[in-house]
Amino acid sequence: MIKKKGQVIRLDTANTTLVIKADTSEYVYYGKKLGNVWDFEAYVTGARKIVSAPGKSAYLDYGVVLENADGGFAADFEYSKSRILAEKPEIAGLPSSYGEGKTLEMKFVDAPTKVALYVYYTVFEDSDVIAVSSKIVNGSKKEIHIHRLMSLQLDLLGEDYKIVTFEGAWARERRRMEREIGGGIFVNDSKRGMSSHTRNPFVMAENGSGVYGFNLVYSGNHKETFEADGSGITRVLIGMNDFMFDWRLQPGEEFSAPEAVMCYAPDEDALSGRMHAFVCEHIVRGKWKKRERPVLVNNWEGTYFDFNEEKLLAIAKAAKEAGVELFVLDDGWFGKRNSDTCSLGDWFDNPEKTGGGLANLAEKIRAMGLMFGIWVEPEMISEDSELYRTHPNFAMKVPGREPERMRHQLMLNMADEKVQNYVVRVISDVISRSGADYVKWDFNRSLTDCYGKGIYPGEYFHRYMLGYYRVVTKIMKKFPFVLFEGCAGGGGRFDLGNLCYFPQYWTSDDTDARERISIQRGTSYGYPQSAMGAHVSASPNHQTGNSNPLETRFHIACGGVLGYELDMTKFTPQEAAQVKEHIAFYKANRKLLQYGDQYRLGEEGTEGYITVSKDKNSAIAVVTLTQIHPSAPLKTVRFKGLNPSAVYEVSQRGKEGAFTASGELLMNGDFPLRDMFDFETVVKNSGCVLSRMYIFKKLKA
Numbered sequence: 001m002i003k004k005k006g007q008v009i010r011l012d013t014a015n016t017t018l019v020i021k022a023d024t025s026e027y028v029y030y031g032k033k034l035g036n037v038w039d040f041e042a043y044v045t046g047a048r049k050i051v052s053a054p055g056k057s058a059y060l061d062y063g064v065v066l067e068n069a070d071g072g073f074a075a076d077f078e079y080s081k082s083r084i085l086a087e088k089p090e091i092a093g094l095p096s097s098y099g100e101g102k103t104l105e106m107k108f109v110d111a112p113t114k115v116a117l118y119v120y121y122t123v124f125e126d127s128d129v130i131a132v133s134s135k136i137v138n139g140s141k142k143e144i145h146i147h148r149l150m151s152l153q154l155d156l157l158g159e160d161y162k163i164v165t166f167e168g169a170w171a172r173e174r175r176r177m178e179r180e181i182g183g184g185i186f187v188n189d190s191k192r193g194m195s196s197h198t199r200n201p202f203v204m205a206e207n208g209s210g211v212y213g214f215n216l217v218y219s220g221n222h223k224e225t226f227e228a229d230g231s232g233i234t235r236v237l238i239g240m241n242d243f244m245f246d247w248r249l250q251p252g253e254e255f256s257a258p259e260a261v262m263c264y265a266p267d268e269d270a271l272s273g274r275m276h277a278f279v280c281e282h283i284v285r286g287k288w289k290k291r292e293r294p295v296l297v298n299n300w301e302g303t304y305f306d307f308n309e310e311k312l313l314a315i316a317k318a319a320k321e322a323g324v325e326l327f328v329l330d331d332g333w334f335g336k337r338n339s340d341t342c343s344l345g346d347w348f349d350n351p352e353k354t355g356g357g358l359a360n361l362a363e364k365i366r367a368m369g370l371m372f373g374i375w376v377e378p379e380m381i382s383e384d385s386e387l388y389r390t391h392p393n394f395a396m397k398v399p400g401r402e403p404e405r406m407r408h409q410l411m412l413n414m415a416d417e418k419v420q421n422y423v424v425r426v427i428s429d430v431i432s433r434s435g436a437d438y439v440k441w442d443f444n445r446s447l448t449d450c451y452g453k454g455i456y457p458g459e460y461f462h463r464y465m466l467g468y469y470r471v472v473t474k475i476m477k478k479f480p481f482v483l484f485e486g487c488a489g490g491g492g493r494f495d496l497g498n499l500c501y502f503p504q505y506w507t508s509d510d511t512d513a514r515e516r517i518s519i520q521r522g523t524s525y526g527y528p529q530s531a532m533g534a535h536v537s538a539s540p541n542h543q544t545g546n547s548n549p550l551e552t553r554f555h556i557a558c559g560g561v562l563g564y565e566l567d568m569t570k571f572t573p574q575e576a577a578q579v580k581e582h583i584a585f586y587k588a589n590r591k592l593l594q595y596g597d598q599y600r601l602g603e604e605g606t607e608g609y610i611t612v613s614k615d616k617n618s619a620i621a622v623v624t625l626t627q628i629h630p631s632a633p634l635k636t637v638r639f640k641g642l643n644p645s646a647v648y649e650v651s652q653r654g655k656e657g658a659f660t661a662s663g664e665l666l667m668n669g670d671f672p673l674r675d676m677f678d679f680e681t682v683v684k685n686s687g688c689v690l691s692r693m694y695i696f697k698k699l700k701a
């Protein structure tokens with residue numbers, strides 16, 4: 001709800017309130033929902049600004065930096081007017097949240113240049129999220145340069161925030177990190193042309209009175225700054241990175257920054273729940289929104305590049321027998337791609353490896369009763385490819401310089417419309433001729449050598465993103481029934497921008513259950529489990545060499561969207577039977593596992609999760625023991641999200657018997673993980689992650 005009384009504007013969600021004082025352009029309050037109060041006069045500080053730009057503002061990090069035709073950087077954005085819009089305005093060329101209309105538009109003007117800044121706040125009542133975006137309109141008679149336009153500027157009271165970020169590297173994504181800003185400045189960003197494995201744009205700022213969560217609906221360079229100003233305020237700037245950014249804006253033109261989102265909650269669990277609800281309801285769209293996702297088998301770790309039709313059909317057959325629903329053919333089916341050194345861009349079938357082509361193979365897979373899925377990496381080009389030989393100018397390279405080759409490949413200049421149209425055409429053709437039900441869209445390197453003929457250098461990074469979004473929009477519009485899964489060397493572009501197109505995303509190239517516990521846990525702070533691709537792979541694991549029982553690998557993969565990524569023909573009869581039982585269990589509980597409310601459980605060493613149905617009548621929990629010590633002290637777990645006044649029957653999967661306990665006890669009592677410390681089990685599984693899955697059923701009153 002957005003309401004205005006005089007100069008006071010209140011934006012209310014189900015559990016939070018944001019108060020803005022329009023004439024002074026000030027944030028007065030953001031936190032727990034307030035009753036029907038309007039008398040905020042005494043709470044006005046005069047310092048918590050909505051806009052900060054190099055003009056009259058204090059010398060804090062600025063949200064807007066413009067270079068005017070007079071050569072100066074000054075911009076005094078004075079409040080002009082505000083209105084409440086019934087329709088949320090689209091952000092031209094960029095993905096954004098949807099499903100709510102009520103939007104506050106605030107206009108600020110720099111009087112000497114007549115350049116206007118618009119800031120938009122959309123209230124998502126159901127998920128307690130407020131989406132914020134900003135736009136510059138050049139009302140002057142001359143070209144201006146935008147050197148920075150942050151989407152959200154928020155001043156929080158206090159300088160003692162703990163900043164929680166999700167950082168890592170390839171195959172080690174989204175590890176939780178904590179730093180106190182302690183009166184200083186903290187920056188989380190990416191300059192890789194992608195949201196990155198290194199630093200995800202989801203960030204939390206915490207102090208004694210709650211948790212603020214921020215994210216950006218964008219897949220390129222981003223920047224989240226938290227700066228204490230020395231006078232008791234922390235300025236939060238969330239938006240596109242200003243690194244190498246210089247956007248020219250002609251008179252009358254406008255420029256929109258991507259949408260940022262913010263959320264307040266009393267604690268981290270509540271914040272995650274709100275972010276999950278927001279993503280499921282207002283980011284993910286199309287046919288696969290809130291729809292149960294198929295169990296897939298992907299041949300990558302099963303075969304890598306070494307496959308032929310016979311091998312693929314054998315895997316598909318074994319997968320079908322186990323209960324898998326979708327077969328995904330990964331890298332290596334096109335051109336002469338038998339290694340990662342060639343053929344990207346040559347999206348024509350290799351008949352030897354696909355039994356005469358994709359159409360034939362897909363037909364045979366479908367005849368087995370499986371859906372067919374295909375891997376592509378559309379934004380890339382190998383120098384050893386037909387495409388490069390015919391169109392070397394499609395590659396992103398700086399003339400006269402040796403380009404950086406990552407994974408032996410170059411990137412396409414997606415900022416160029418010709419290249420975009422080419423990609424739309426060839427990728428659409430792959431989908432049409434295979435009749436694919438699923439597409440895995442990969443992206444295996446970051447942007448370097450940013451250059452495109454005729455493209456102004458300071459605009460390149462963003463123009464690449466606009467090109468990318470134009471291409472995915474066009475392709476996805478043509479194939480509305482296809483399930484698209486995003487991938488970027490694992491989870492390198494796992495962000496809200498991509499989730500607007502890809503209902504699920506490959507979480508990490510590290511498929512080791514031991515590693516996945518923290519990767520999926522880190523991801524779960526800002527993103528729901530229905531967005532996380534999670535596969536059971538071979539043991540010993542190919543990335544780490546760690547071994548883990550099949551049961552543990554399954555338990556961890558049930559924390560996301562279950563898939564298999566190994567040669568399923570290699571199972572012993574015993575393992576095949578076990579996997580069949582696993583998949584049957586998953587399917588029977590899939591709605592709960594994919595769309596229930598998921599909470600993180602335990603602490604380092606005993607991490608796990610519980611997923612609770614919306615009506616709280618059933619739940620599934622997984623707890624793990626990652627480190628085994630002799631004479632180890634007993635570990636315990638407290639469950640979460642249950643109905644405190646209900647009584648549950650709790651059973652351990654695969655074990656006889658059950659016990660009953662009230663939701664209150666299960667959530668407040670310390671449940672002993674006794675059975676995991678049994679000496680025999682420990683020795684038998686030494687070196688492995690032990691795990692247990694518990695099933696909760698509410699007893700009828």
Ligand code: GLA
Pocket residue numbers: 300330331340375442444487488489490506509
């Ligand atoms: C990336 C992906 C993997 C696989 C390979 C294929 O690394 O993350 O899942 O598709 O590419 O080359």
